[in-house]
Amino acid sequence: HLKGKTALVTGSTSGIGLAIAIGLAKQGANMMVNGFGEKDAAIAAIKACGVEVEYHGADMSKPAEIQDMIEQTEKRFGALDILVNNAGIQYTANVEDFPADKWESIIAINLSSAFYTSHHALPGMKKRNWGRIINIASVHGLVGSTQKSAYVAAKHGIVGLTKVTALENAKTGITCNAICPGWVLTPLVQKQVDARAEREGISNEAAKKALVSEKQPSGEFVAPEQLAALAVFLCGPDASEVRGVAWNMDGGWTAQ
Ligand code: NAD
Numbered sequence: 001h002l003k004g005k006t007a008l009v010t011g012s013t014s015g016i017g018l019a020i021a022i023g024l025a026k027q028g029a030n031m032m033v034n035g036f037g038e039k040d041a042a043i044a045a046i047k048a049c050g051v052e053v054e055y056h057g058a059d060m061s062k063p064a065e066i067q068d069m070i071e072q073t074e075k076r077f078g079a080l081d082i083l084v085n086n087a088g089i090q091y092t093a094n095v096e097d098f099p100a101d102k103w104e105s106i107i108a109i110n111l112s113s114a115f116y117t118s119h120h121a122l123p124g125m126k127k128r129n130w131g132r133i134i135n136i137a138s139v140h141g142l143v144g145s146t147q148k149s150a151y152v153a154a155k156h157g158i159v160g161l162t163k164v165t166a167l168e169n170a171k172t173g174i175t176c177n178a179i180c181p182g183w184v185l186t187p188l189v190q191k192q193v194d195a196r197a198e199r200e201g202i203s204n205e206a207a208k209k210a211l212v213s214e215k216q217p218s219g220e221f222v223a224p225e226q227l228a229a230l231a232v233f234l235c236g237p238d239a240s241e242v243r244g245v246a247w248n249m250d251g252g253w254t255a256q
Helices: 015-026 039-047 063-077 100-128 149-168 187-200 204-215 224-235
Strands: 006-009 030-033 053-055 082-085 131-136 174-181 246-249
Touching (some): 030 039, 053 063, 063 100, 082 100, 100 174, 149 174, 187 204
Parallel strands (some): 006 082, 174 246
16 A cells, blocks of 8 residues: 555664565555665565665764755655654663763664654655654663663653654644564564573573563564564554554563
8 A cells, every 4th residue: 555655764674674664665665775784685675575675874873864865765766755763773781881972872873863864854744745754662662671771761752752743743644653662583682682691691592581571471572574564554544543652562561
């Protein structure tokens, strides 16, 4: 149902972003890919869905590069209809040990980038009176965990940005919503699995189980494809009155 639309998914060279890009492309959306991962493989996988694909290497911590990416997307495809703010990084340490440069880059990449992309994409969406902005937040946009001060602050912030963007456009065909995943086994989380296996002297499998079951009552990871299906729904006509929600898919994490 997205044939003729153009989507930009930030951080779509791996993990959740790549799965969402493939999900939207399967519905016919042309795609601007972004991110620092294995871009050739990502582009090939999205192209295989039969849509047009371009790549922009903007660094989400650099506002001028973000502006150029939005402009290039509109120039190449004629419009930017669906914006998925997904790029994100993680760093763990207690507040008193948290390096200032890590704090600054997590706030820039996980929060401020979504302001800059939205800031530049909204005028075009308003002109066409149609748009979908999906912010990939996290359960950490709703609840806290130790050692993740910058991440939790950024994700709570992006839930706030989501509400305001939704309200400002409530009388238009533009919706803005956040998706709040629990644990998803992507490179971002594999690093935390590896750290735990090392720290506790346990196997990769045991570390995965320990990590998930500590927070997620289901004991199972959320699959990137399940998040992609939610993003596809939020882009569809049946979701036109879903506005400003923070929608968790978290195996029961935040029900506790
Ligand atoms: P990932 O590491 O697999 O993917 C992150 C993507 O962002 C990659 O494409 C990477 O190249 C890109 N990226 C990183 N820094 C960038 C920068 N400065 N500029 C441009 N691109 C950059 O991680 P993921 O788990 O797929 O995470 C995607 C999003 O989902 C993040 O916002 C993350 O916070 C969120 N999330 C992940 C989980 C999880 O359990 N994996 C849970 C909740 C939320």
